[in-house]
Amino acid sequence: MxxxxxxxxxxxxxxxxxxxxxxxxDRFRTAMFLAPAALLAILFxxxxxxFIVHMSFTIGSSFxxxxxxxxxxxxxxxxxxxxxxxxxxxxxxxxxxxxxxxxFGVPFAYLLVRKVRYRDVVRAVMVxxxxxxxxVAFGLSFALLPGGLLDPxxxxxxxxxxxxxxxxxxxxxxxxxxxxxxxxxxxxxxLSNVDPTLEExxxxxxxxxxxxATRVILPLTRAGIVAGALMVFGWSxxxxxxxxxxxxxxxxxxxxWTVYQNAVVENDYGIxxxxxxxxxxxxxxxxxxxxxxxxxxxxx
Amino acid sequence: xDSRNRGMSTSRLVAVAxxxxxxxxxxxxxxxxxxxxxxSTAGSASQSAAASAAAATKxxxxxxxxxxxxxIKAAIxxxxxxxxxxxxxxATDEIVKQFQKYxxxxxxxxxxxxxxxxxxxxxxxxxxxxxxxxxxPAPFDVIAIEENYWxxxxxxxxxxxxxxxxxxxxxxxxxxxxxxxxxxxxxxxTAYPGVVYNKKTASFLKSLKDLADPRLxxxxxxxxxxxxxxxxxxxxxxxxxxxxxxDPNQMKEVVDWVATNIKPNVAKFTTDQATLQxxxxxxxxxxxxxxxxxxxxxxxxxxxxxxxxxxxxxxPANGYLWIPKGAQHPVLAQIFINxxxxxxxxxxxxxxxDHGKWSELSEGFxxxxxxxxxxxxxxxxxxxxxxxxDQIKSSFKPIDWKAYTDSAKVFQxxxxxxxxx
Numbered sequence: 001m002x003x004x005x006x007x008x009x010x011x012x013x014x015x016x017x018x019x020x021x022x023x024x025x026d027r028f029r030t031a032m033f034l035a036p037a038a039l040l041a042i043l044f045x046x047x048x049x050x051f052i053v054h055m056s057f058t059i060g061s062s063f064x065x066x067x068x069x070x071x072x073x074x075x076x077x078x079x080x081x082x083x084x085x086x087x088x089x090x091x092x093x094x095x096x097x098x099x100x101x102x103x104f105g106v107p108f109a110y111l112l113v114r115k116v117r118y119r120d121v122v123r124a125v126m127v128x129x130x131x132x133x134x135x136v137a138f139g140l141s142f143a144l145l146p147g148g149l150l151d152p153x154x155x156x157x158x159x160x161x162x163x164x165x166x167x168x169x170x171x172x173x174x175x176x177x178x179x180x181x182x183x184x185x186x187x188x189x190x191l192s193n194v195d196p197t198l199e200e201x202x203x204x205x206x207x208x209x210x211x212x213a214t215r216v217i218l219p220l221t222r223a224g225i226v227a228g229a230l231m232v233f234g235w236s237x238x239x240x241x242x243x244x245x246x247x248x249x250x251x252x253x254x255x256x257w258t259v260y261q262n263a264v265v266e267n268d269y270g271i272x273x274x275x276x277x278x279x280x281x282x283x284x285x286x287x288x289x290x291x292x293x294x295x296x297x298x299x300x
Numbered sequence: 301x302d303s304r305n306r307g308m309s310t311s312r313l314v315a316v317a318x319x320x321x322x323x324x325x326x327x328x329x330x331x332x333x334x335x336x337x338x339x340s341t342a343g344s345a346s347q348s349a350a351a352s353a354a355a356a357t358k359x360x361x362x363x364x365x366x367x368x369x370x371x372i373k374a375a376i377x378x379x380x381x382x383x384x385x386x387x388x389x390x391a392t393d394e395i396v397k398q399f400q401k402y403x404x405x406x407x408x409x410x411x412x413x414x415x416x417x418x419x420x421x422x423x424x425x426x427x428x429x430x431x432x433x434x435x436x437p438a439p440f441d442v443i444a445i446e447e448n449y450w451x452x453x454x455x456x457x458x459x460x461x462x463x464x465x466x467x468x469x470x471x472x473x474x475x476x477x478x479x480x481x482x483x484x485x486x487x488x489x490t491a492y493p494g495v496v497y498n499k500k501t502a503s504f505l506k507s508l509k510d511l512a513d514p515r516l517x518x519x520x521x522x523x524x525x526x527x528x529x530x531x532x533x534x535x536x537x538x539x540x541x542x543x544x545x546x547d548p549n550q551m552k553e554v555v556d557w558v559a560t561n562i563k564p565n566v567a568k569f570t571t572d573q574a575t576l577q578x579x580x581x582x583x584x585x586x587x588x589x590x591x592x593x594x595x596x597x598x599x600x601x602x603x604x605x606x607x608x609x610x611x612x613x614x615x616p617a618n619g620y621l622w623i624p625k626g627a628q629h630p631v632l633a634q635i636f637i638n639x640x641x642x643x644x645x646x647x648x649x650x651x652x653x654d655h656g657k658w659s660e661l662s663e664g665f666x667x668x669x670x671x672x673x674x675x676x677x678x679x680x681x682x683x684x685x686x687x688x689x690d691q692i693k694s695s696f697k698p699i700d701w702k703a704y705t706d707s708a709k710v711f712q713x714x715x716x717x718x719x720x721x
Contacts, residue, residue, distance in 0.1 A: 064429040066457075085720060145582040161584050162518045162567035249569055253720055261721065265526040266712075267422045 049280070056273035063269055075274035083275065089253040090279075093243070094236035096168075097175035101232045104176075105183030106225060110217070112184065113191040126181050133178045137245040140174050141165060170246040171239075178242075179235050183228040190224020191217070223293050230290035237282055255279050358466030361482075362623065362630035372467075373407050375631040381412035382632035385424045386444040387619075389573065389660055391417030394653050402639055403632075411632060419573070421445035422527070428458045428624050438624035441633040444640070446491075446528050450484045450620045451701035459483045460625045467634035470641035473669040477698065484622035487640050489692055490664030492616045493523070493532030494592035495609040502586040508537045508611055511587065512561035520587040521579060522562065523571045525715040528617050530571070531708050533589055534558070534715070535699070539613035546703040548710035555711055559718040569719065580606070593660060596685035600655040608685065616696045619663070641666065647673035665689045 056076070058069040079087070108126075116122050143149040144165040154161055164170055194217065202212040218225070240260065243251040255275050263272035357366040360375075367375065384391075396413045403411050418424070427439050443453070453459050461482035464471055471485060478486035497505050504513065511520055523530040534554055535545045541557060543550040567585050570576060576588040581603060588594065598606035621637045623630060639645055647662050647670065655677065664686050665671055671689060674682050687695065 061426065061429070064426065064433050066433055082717070141578075145578065146584055147582055160518055161582075162579075165584065166568050244572075245575070249566075249719060249721070252569065258721065261524065261526055264420045264423060265524075267426060269426075 052273045052276055055269055056277050058270045058273075061267045061269050072270070075271045078271055079274055079278055083255075083258065083271075086253045086255050086258050086275075087278065089250060090237050090239070090255040091282075093168075093171060093175060093239055093251065093254055094233045096172045097179055097236045097239075098229050098232045100172060100176040101180055101183040102225070102229055105180055105228065106187050106221075108180075109184045109187035109191055113188050114196065126184060130178065130181045133174070133239070134241040134245075136177050137174045137241045140170060141245050144170065166246060166248040168248070168251060171242045171251045174242040174246055175236050175239055179232040182231040182235060186228030186231060187221060187224045190221040190227075194220045227290055227293035230286050230293060234283055234286035234290055237279060237286070360467055360631060361462040361465035361634065362460055362627070372631065373409055376403065376407050376409045376411060376635070379411070379629040379632045381414060382441045382629045382636055383414045383416060383439065384442045384444060384636060385416050385418070385421075385440040387421070388417035388419050390444070391415035392653075392657065394651055394657070395661070398645070398648070398651060399636060399639055403635065407635075413636070416440070419571075420527070421449045422452075425449060425453055425456070425458070428453065429456055432458060432626065436626075437628045438626040440624055441627040441629040442621060442623060442636050444487060444619055444621050446617045447484075447486070447620045447699075448528050448531075448617060448701055448704065450480065450622050451705060453622070453624070454483060455705075458624055460623045460627065460630075462623050462630075462634060462637075465634050467631070468638040468641070470638050473643070474641060474666045475693075477693070478618065478666055480620070484620040485637070485641065486618045486620050486666060487646070488618040488663035489666050490592065490616065490687055490696070491618045492592055492614050492696075493529050493536070493590065494595070494611070495533075495587060495589050496580065496592075496595040496598060496606055497587040497609055498580070498583075498605045499607045500605045501583075505587065505609055508533075508540050508609070509561075511565065511589075514565070516565045516587060518565065518567045519585050520562070520565050520589070521568045521570055521576055521585055522558070522566050522589050524569050525712050525719065525721060527571065529590065530715065531704065531712065532615055532617050534711065535615045535704075536611040536613065539615075540611065545615075546700065546707055548707045551707055551711035552714050555715045555718055558715070563719075569721075592685075593663065596659045597656050599681070599685065600659050614696050615699050617699065643670050643673050646670055647675065649673065649675040659685075664692060 055063045055069075057071050057073060059072050059074075062068075062070040112119060112122055112126075144154070144161060145151070146161050148161075151161065154164060198216055198220070199212050202216050207215065238256045239254055240256040243254045243257045247254070247257075256279065259272045259275045259279070262268045262275070357368050358372065359365075360367050360372070363375070365371075392415075396415055399413045400411060403409055424440060424443055424445065428443075431438055438458075443449070450459065462468075463479065463482045463485060468485075471479070474485055475489075478489060495505070495508065495511070502516065502519070504510065504515070523533055534551065537558065538545045538551060538554045541554055543554050545551055568575070568579065571590070573590065573594070576590050576594065577598070579585045580588045580598065581601075592608055595606055595608035621640060623633045623637075627633055644650065645661075646666065648658060651658075653661075658675075665688075668689060
């Protein structure tokens with residue numbers, strides 16, 4: 001035995017250099033496959049990002065000055081002193097859109113997965129607003145104008161057009177329509193992985209529909225719901241078109257819109273970049289958790 | 301100013317010399333029309349053109365050469381195109397087509413005019429500054445935007461000297477008040493941020509202060525802080541309130557007045573023309589604060605209740621034409637500027653465009669040579685929407701752009717802060 005084990009050890013030892021060589025070759029091949037993507041990411045994603053980080057520490061448009069940039073950390077100070085309400089409005093809008101999508105998206109996803117026969121058609125109808133937040137906001141703004149589709153309803157209720165046209169509900173509604181598919185797709189994916197016989201079993205054991213929903217379906221699709229909610233939130237923090245077209249002064253404080261005003265209209269790239277970095281940091285955190293829970297949804 | 305006077309003296313000397321040449325060779329000179337002058341350019345411009353034609357060379361600014369017509373044609377051929385930065389609404393297919401046709405008809409060369417439009421002109425300044433810093437040529441050959449941006453660009457050393465130039469004889473048609481020789485010249489004379497209102501539903505509106513009237517609750521728009529639209533509006537209001545726009549502290553008081561008295565009536569803060577038109581035309585609001593041109597655009601578009609509130613003091617912020625340093629097509633840039641100043645482009649009566657588009661391209665008299673150009677279809681109402689040349693000379697108060705820029709840094713930031721933006 002001792003001899004056998006000794007010869008095995010020596011055989012392994014003899015093979016070790018070859019294994020190491022193969023491992024190195026594998027690593028090299030992997031690196032070569034990843035290299036183009038990494039290069040593209042560095043060139044077109046991370047280097048502009050580094051540029052923006054750099055610019056966020058400069059005053060106004062001094063980054064473009066032939067005399068060279070003037071450095072400051074005040075932009076981040078301003079973020080706290082002056083633009084914190086803008087960040088809070090952004091989070092408020094994203095949270096409200098997420099809640100609306102949760103309330104309507106979860107039941108819709110259930111119906112889509114369990115009850116709808118022509119699922120692909122419904123999915124397509126549901127998904128297409130995703131391609132244009134601007135169109136959704138435009139459409140809604142026209143519907144709310146005097147003479148628009150919803151004008152008779154507003155007249156009946158005695159609500160002035162501009163009171164609803166430029167309001168929090170209008171912005172949140174448009175944002176929710178735009179992000180609705182993210183919620184439904186995530187929840188739908190999680191629901192597809194839940195065996196329908198579990199619901200039948202619950203019913204056979206005397207569970208009422210609401211009990212089946214709260215004790216069977218929701219716990220099993222929890223990860224998908226959380227992933228959907230985070231994804232909706234993540235998309236919504238960058239909202240621009242909806243506050244632009246449908247927002248009152250309060251919603252016009254959203255950060256993406258403020259970035260545009262500061263950078264494009266006022267040439268203050270320093271503060272606009274600092275705002276961009278804050279938004280990106282927020283988006284990164286949300287994306288991280290969203291991906292983490294998405295994976296969970298798919299596995300479960 | 302010095303160089304301009306020098307330029308004018310030179311022109312006079314050349315004109316005297318050329319008169320003698322004309323006497324000796326009138327037939328030859330008359331048979332060689334100057335391609336640089338517009339076909340109907342009158343008075344001194346045509347004299348200068350004829351004189352230059354007789355001399356057979358023209359002094360071309362920026363390239364700083366005396367060029368014959370053949371050399372100019374060759375330069376146009378070599379340049380091949382010109383890029384103009386202008387407001388989005390002005391960047392129409394028709395203007396492109398007309399200028400390309402003009403160059404083709406006049407010089408026999410086919411060129412491409414690229415019109416890059418934006419409603420946020422600071423984008424141009426950024427692009428020019430970025431190109432300059434990178435040591436690259438300017439991405440535009442001509443910039444045609446509000447006067448304050450010319451001041452900004454000049455203070456960043458982005459603007460080239462080009463006036464006077466023999467390629468721009470139409471400069472002489474433009475009043476001195478509309479020229480910043482040697483770097484820019486106006487192509488508008490009556491543009492100012494103004495209030496357009498529905499005379500049926502807001503007939504009580506007589507001054508900017510009336511925007512605080514409670515009857516206008518949720519019925520008005522105000523411009524967003526940051527650019528000249530808001531700046532011009534606040535300047536007009538400052539004048540009514542007896543405040544000096546050059547003093548940032550007094551302007552802060554104006555902003556406070558807006559925040560306290562007008563803001564409660566505001567349905568939307570926007571500077572987007574399409575949104576403003578949509579709101580006004582649908583009747584969602586009675587008053588929009590934008591530019592005076594919107595009043596005639598609405599009127600000519602069939603909204604006959606649209607009218608302009610003429611403030612007691614008018615601070616114009618006209619569009620100016622300038623050539624950035626490092627422009628790649630300086631010859632065509634000057635030809636474009638000359639063409640844009642010609643009476644038949646200032647008043648594009650023969651172009652196949654509707655009256656609304658016409659009213660966006662034509663912005664008042666730049667000088668007496670333009671007064672006869674008002675089209676028949678607009679003669680009756682023209683002076684409801686445009687001032688006379690005398691009014692332009694007497695009622696319009698030029699802005700001290702340096703003082704404005706210094707003051708605006710403070711009061712625009714304060715306005716933004718007051719709105720919480």
